[in-house]
Amino acid sequence: MENYDVAIVGYGPTGATLAHLLGQCGLKVLVLEREAAAYHLPRAVHFDGEVMRVLQWIGIADAMEPLTCQHPGMRFVGPDGKLLLDWPRPPGKGPQGWRSNYRFHQPDLERLLREAMVDRPQVTVRTRCDLFLVEEDETGVTLRYEDMSRGKIxxxxxxxxxGCDGARSLVRRFIETGMEDYGFHERWLVVDVILRDDKPELGDHSIQYCVPERPSTYVRIPGRRRRWEITVRPDEDSAEMIRPDKVWEMLSPWVRPDEADLERAAVYVFHSLVAEDWRRGRLFLAGDACHQTPPFMGQGMCAGIRDAANLYWKLALACHGSLGKDETERVLDSYTSERKPNAREYIQTAVRLGGLINTCGTEAALREALPGSGGIARMESIAPPLGEGLGHGPAAGRLFGQPHLASGALMDDAHRHKWVVVADAELARGLDLPAGVALVSTANSPDAAEHLARFGVGAVLLRPDRHTLGSADTQAELAQLVERALPNPVNSSIPEMV
Structure with missing residues (x-):
């Protein structure tokens, strides 16, 4: 029987990202995927700067960026065309070192993820393999699966x-967890088309049409691809809604059959669910297996990539035996306690925005969707911190930006998978850091001071996933933070095999 450090069930973006990161940390990884190839039609169409930063770690961000298009923001409009809510997105590079938002074609991302896996000898990918049994014991997990290419167990x-195995996750069934339900379960018709010629009047913004008869969404995708998501009423038949003549009837306000080719039409039920338990013993969940969100914030795939970024370095420490038994359990438990509240907040915000669309943008709906807004028709991007976990102090659990080094390189390219102290030069002077902990100071980074100023602190200690473990404003506080956070600094570093 073959032995691995980590087995990943599912080879979508979440599973592939996790496999890359674990492989870079020197772990022996098995990926089991039921399908023979990646799905060839559009699915997710948006990711943010945080996700692009993770793709940078993997080494595919530079190849992915030219395949994306600018996403200037989202607008909610009423039946009369009046702007109800504006959600602009900054056009330039943001604190993560990348633009804040991207529109993309998911098959492009999956192709790059899979092509890059060739350079990961630590990762074994087996497609057409159907997992059916998971048996856990004190020292590991035995998996039984059918290799459908050979009909062999x-x-x-x-x-x-x-388990990165989607909404119908088998691994979730073995964990035997329930799902927290936030009350959004609606059928929507999702239509992807390819324009035959440019149609600039459609615009580059995503538009939420808060129309009483038929709430709907328009999304720009790279090239000539465009998407519409249209509400399906309770009395309408899903099979009838995807007939081409019906689809073109639904699209008639925007595009005619002679102007575009249908690429896909499907009816989906959008859910708002979060698994109660993301871990049981040696079994974990990530991606759609543990959270499902309405699409109104474009955060479904993003949440799965965030799961992978949070979990990979904790599994690396556990598999390398870097920590004692109790500390290992504490670190692994923090995956759920940190990620679950973050995912929940994104989902609850998406549910509120869905309510705004379905109630046609009334003033009461605006107040409910955006508490404290006073009905102001403008929204800023949210970036909720992690839940309670490994951090120390009020600044813990927040995603820190990515400074440039004096060489012009981005911090993560120079210090991948490492703990990093980012500090004012005065605080960093004479600081004795453990082996494996990098230092970026205002003396060797032209923009580190700007990143620190956003947090209003003199120094931060960053985890490998670039969330803060804590902050400091004096040399004594910084020394104490490092000592407290890394009691065994040699064992807290992650061996890297890029």
């Missing part, structure tokens, strides 16, 4: 298993 052994 196979076994594998891993220290940990991560």
């Amino acid at each position: 196979q076994r594998a052994r891993a220290k940990y298993v991560v």
Whole structure:
């Protein structure tokens, strides 16, 4: 029987990202995927600067960026065309070192993720393999699966298993967790078309049409691809809604059959669910297996990539035996306690925005969707911190930006998977850091001071996922933070095999 450090079930963007990151940390990884190839039609169409930063770690961000298009923001309009809510997105590079938002074609991302896996000898990918049994014991997990290409039952052994196997997750069934329901369950017709010629009047903004008869959404995708998501009423038949003549009837306010080709039409039920338990023993969940969100914030795939970024370095520490038993359990438990509240907040905001669309943008709906806004028709991007976990102090659990070094390189390219102190030069002077902990100071970074100023602190200690473990304003506080956060600094570093 083959033995691995981590087995990942599912080879979508979340599973592939996690496999890359674990492989870079020197772990032996098995990926099991039921399908023979990546899905060839559009699915997710948006990701943000935080996700692009993770793609930078993997090494595919520079190849992915030219395949995306600018996303200037989202607008909510009423039946009379009046702007109800404006959600602009900054056009330039943001604190993460990348633009704040991107529109993309998911098959492009999956292709790059899979092509880059060729350079990961630590990762074994097996497609057309259908997992059916997971047996956990004190030292690991035995997986049984059918290799459908040969009709043969196979076994594998891993220290940990991560279910990235979607909304119908088999791993979630073995964990036996329930789902927290936030009350949004609606059928929507999703239509992807390819324009035959440019149609600039459609615009580059995403538009939420808060129309009583038929709430709908328009989304620009790279090239000539465009998407519409249209509410399906309770009395309408899903099979009838995807007939081409019906689809073109639904699209008639925007585009005619002679102007575009249908690429896909499907009816989906959008849910708002979060798994109660994201971990049981050696079994974990990530991506759609543990959270499902309405699409109104474009955060479904983003949440899965955030899961992978939070979990990979914790599994690396556990698999390398870097920590004692109790500390290992504390670190692994923090995955759920940190990620679940963050995912929940995104989902609850998406539910509120869905309510705004379905109630046609009334003033009361605006107040409910954006508490404290006073009905002001403008929204800023949210960036909720992590839930309670490994951090120390009020600044813990917040995503920190990515300074440039004096060489012009981005911080993460120079210090991938490492703990990093970012500090004012005065605080950093004479600081004795443990082996494996990098230092970026205002003396060797032209914009570190700007990043620190956003947090209003003199120094931060960053985890490998670039969230803060804590902050400091004096040399004594900084020394104490490092000592407290890294009691065994040699064992807290992650061996890297890029």
